[in-house]
Amino acid sequence: MRIPSLLRLTALSLIYATSFAHSSTPSSQISGLDLLKGASQHYADAKSYDIKAVEERTDSNELLRNWQKVIIEAAEAPNHRYHYEGRSAWGNALRVSDGMDIWTFHINQRVYTRTALKGWDPDAPRTVDSEEESVFRAEGLRRELAELGGLYKSAARLPDDDVEINGRMFACYVVRVRQFDMKRSPDFTFDKTIWIEKTTERIVKTSEHGYGAIILGSPVPQTWDTTTYVLTTLDHSIADSLFTFVPPANAKLVDKFRTPGYDDLSLEGQVMPKLKLVTGDGRTISWESLHGKPVLFDFWATWCAGCVKGLEKLFALQQATKNNDLVIVAIDQDEEAKNATDLLAKKGYTWPNVHDDGEITKALGGANRIPRTILVNRDGRVIYDKTAPDEAPLLKAIASLGSEYAPLAPKPEPPCGTEVSSK
Numbered sequence: 001m002r003i004p005s006l007l008r009l010t011a012l013s014l015i016y017a018t019s020f021a022h023s024s025t026p027s028s029q030i031s032g033l034d035l036l037k038g039a040s041q042h043y044a045d046a047k048s049y050d051i052k053a054v055e056e057r058t059d060s061n062e063l064l065r066n067w068q069k070v071i072i073e074a075a076e077a078p079n080h081r082y083h084y085e086g087r088s089a090w091g092n093a094l095r096v097s098d099g100m101d102i103w104t105f106h107i108n109q110r111v112y113t114r115t116a117l118k119g120w121d122p123d124a125p126r127t128v129d130s131e132e133e134s135v136f137r138a139e140g141l142r143r144e145l146a147e148l149g150g151l152y153k154s155a156a157r158l159p160d161d162d163v164e165i166n167g168r169m170f171a172c173y174v175v176r177v178r179q180f181d182m183k184r185s186p187d188f189t190f191d192k193t194i195w196i197e198k199t200t201e202r203i204v205k206t207s208e209h210g211y212g213a214i215i216l217g218s219p220v221p222q223t224w225d226t227t228t229y230v231l232t233t234l235d236h237s238i239a240d241s242l243f244t245f246v247p248p249a250n251a252k253l254v255d256k257f258r259t260p261g262y263d264d265l266s267l268e269g270q271v272m273p274k275l276k277l278v279t280g281d282g283r284t285i286s287w288e289s290l291h292g293k294p295v296l297f298d299f300w301a302t303w304c305a306g307c308v309k310g311l312e313k314l315f316a317l318q319q320a321t322k323n324n325d326l327v328i329v330a331i332d333q334d335e336e337a338k339n340a341t342d343l344l345a346k347k348g349y350t351w352p353n354v355h356d357d358g359e360i361t362k363a364l365g366g367a368n369r370i371p372r373t374i375l376v377n378r379d380g381r382v383i384y385d386k387t388a389p390d391e392a393p394l395l396k397a398i399a400s401l402g403s404e405y406a407p408l409a410p411k412p413e414p415p416c417g418t419e420v421s422s423k
Contacts, residue, residue: 027173027198030157030173031155031157032154032155032156032157032158032175032176032177033149033152033153033154033155033175035155035157035173035175035196036148036149036152036155036175036177036194036196037149037150038149038201039145039148039149039194039196039201039202039203040145040146040147040148040149040150041146041149042200042201042202042234043142043145043146043202043232043234044146044147046142046234046235047078047235048075048076048077048078048234048235048236048238049074049075049076049142049232049233049234049235050073050074050075050232050233050236050238050242051073051074051075051141051142051145051230051231051232051233052072052073052230052231052232053071053072053073053141053228053229053230053231054069054070054071054228054229055069055070055071055072055226055227055228056068056069056226056227056228057069057070057224057225057226057227058224058225058226059222059223059224060222060223060224061220061221061222061223064222068088068089069088069089070086070087070088070134070137071086071087071088071134072084072085072086072087072134072135072137072138072141073085073086073138074138074139074141074142075238075242075243076142077238077243079099080097080099080117081097081098081099081243082095082096082097082243083095083096083097083242083243084096084135084138084139085134085135085138086132086133086134086135086136086137086138087134088133088134090130090131090133090134091106091107091108091130091131091132091133091134092106092107092108092131092134093105093106093107093131093132093134093135094107094135094245095132095135095139096242096243096244096245097117097243098243098244098245099117099243100116100117101114101115101116101117102114102115102116102117103245103247104132104135104257105245105247105251106131106132106257108131109131110248110250110251110252111251111252111253111254111257112245112247112251112252112253112254113253113254113255113256113257114253131257145203145230148194148203150183151182151183151184152177152181152182152183153181153182153183154177154181155175155176155177155181156175156176156177156181157173157174157175157176158174158175158176158193159174160172160173160174160198161174161195163195163197163204163205163229165204165205165229165231166231170195170197170204171197171198171199172195172196172197172198172204172205173195173196173198174193174194174195174196175193175194175196176191176192176193176194177192177194178190178191178192186212187212187213188210188211188212188213188221189210189211189212190208190209190210190211190212191208191209191210192206192207192208192209193206193207193208194206200232202230202232202234203230203232204229204230204231204232205227205228205229205230206226206227206228206230207225207226207227207228208224208225208226208227209223209224209225210223210224210225210226211223211224266385266386267364267365267374267382267385268382268383268384268385269381269382269383270381270382271380271381271382272295272374272376272380272381272382273363273364274287274363275287275360275363276359276360276363277329277352277354278354278355279352279353279354280337280338280340280341280353280354280355281341283352285329285352285354290327290376291380292378293325293326293327293378294325294326294327294375294376294377294378294398294401295326295327295328295329295375295376296317296326296327296328296329296373296374296375296376296398297329297330297331297373297374297375297376298310298314298328298329298330298331298371298372298373299330299331299332299333299356299369299370299371299372299373299374300330300331300332300333300340300370300371301332301333301334301340301370302332302334302339302340302343303334304333304370304371306371306388307370307371308343310371311344311347311349313391314328314330314349314351315347315349317398317408318349318350318351320408321398321405321408324404324405326398326401326405328351328352329351329352329353329354330344330351330352330353330354331353331354331355331356331360332353332354332355332356333356333361333370334355337355340353340355341353369387370387371387371388371389372385372386372387372388372389373385373386373389373394375394375397375398377401378401383397383400384397391410392410395408395409395410396409396410
């Protein structure tokens with residue numbers, strides 16, 4: 001499923017610098033946009049936070065009615081401590097860091113991983129499976145609220161209103177935004193109301209009504225209604241216990257989570273299906289022209305941070321193999337081909353890029369998963385197929401293509417306790 005651009009977190013180019021609470025302008029005269037920017041600024045400035053959110057959403061059309069609820073909590077404190085937790089119909093999971101180690105716990109499956117914080121790269125390519133979907137939402141919750149004000153060029157001020165959450169009343173300013181208020185208007189319509197508590201200037205409720213295609217490119221539009229309640233603590237002391245994970249007695253430590261669906265769809269050992277490859281400039285790469293050559297397919301999208309970061313390593317690989325016959329073909333999953341070609345041109349990357357309009361995904365079994373790397377040998381057989389690939393196993397697979405690629409094999413790590421000379 002491709003994610004509509006409004007639902008993806010985008011970089012905020014400018015954050016409103018002055019809180020409306022300290023303005024000399026009477027509150028009744030403050031614009032809706034300034035109220036929204038001022039509220040977002042509090043989330044952007046916070047050195048620590050604890051945010052709890054409950055979202056209820058209904059999707060419907062003449063043949064569908066689906067209701068779902070998501071409960072998430074996101075907390076962060078200095079020294080790389082954080083707590084992300086989520087519960088949804090798809091799974092329950094927890095990710096905790098005490099500043100030294102990171103634990104990720106799949107609650108329903110009763111399995112967890114432990115990783116040293118020193119070796120953890122939050123921007124590295126990784127697969128987000130259904131069990132961790134709500135945790136992924138929690139990871140981006142503060143950033144979503146901090147960037148909210150920067151998405152719009154205008155916002156309407158509505159009459160003040162009171163909101164009740166857990167028996168407590170909040171006196172609020174109310175702001176309304178629609179698709180034409182956005183700096184970059186989406187392909188669907190929506191009407192969103194935001195309640196901002198007067199005393200703390202924090203967002204306590206949002207309500208959105210929208211209409212359009214949830215899955216981009218789908219001919220079947222639908223209506224959605226979403227209501228979210230938010231309780232926020234900013235720059236207050238947070239209990240250390242929130243950043244500590246004690247495994248339940250019946251939980252099992254594993255090296256890696258198995259990803260249902262993804263792990264079962266690997267093409268390794270199979271003949272690569274024939275693909276129709278047309279580059280962004282309209283040039284066709286004939287399947288016959290690739291016969292007898294090793295080919296590396298890189299599946300990516302401009303909105304996937306891990307994918308974009310991985311382009312740097314792909315460029316390094318291109319340089320290391322420029323005298324050999326390895327062919328690199330990137331296949332983007334963007335909504336528009338121009339997004340990918342523009343980014344590659346800006347960075348100076350010259351390998352051919354093919355836009356997938358859904359046909360390539362279909363040919364590969366229907367699993368639209370990125371970042372993904374597929375390596376095909378000279379016989380046309382897949383020898384490597386991984387989502388969120390690790391560099392060392394990929395280089396090992398490339399080194400197996402022939403003696404000219406052997407120098408790319410990862411160097412074995414020295415035994416523990418062995419000092420490596422820098423000379």
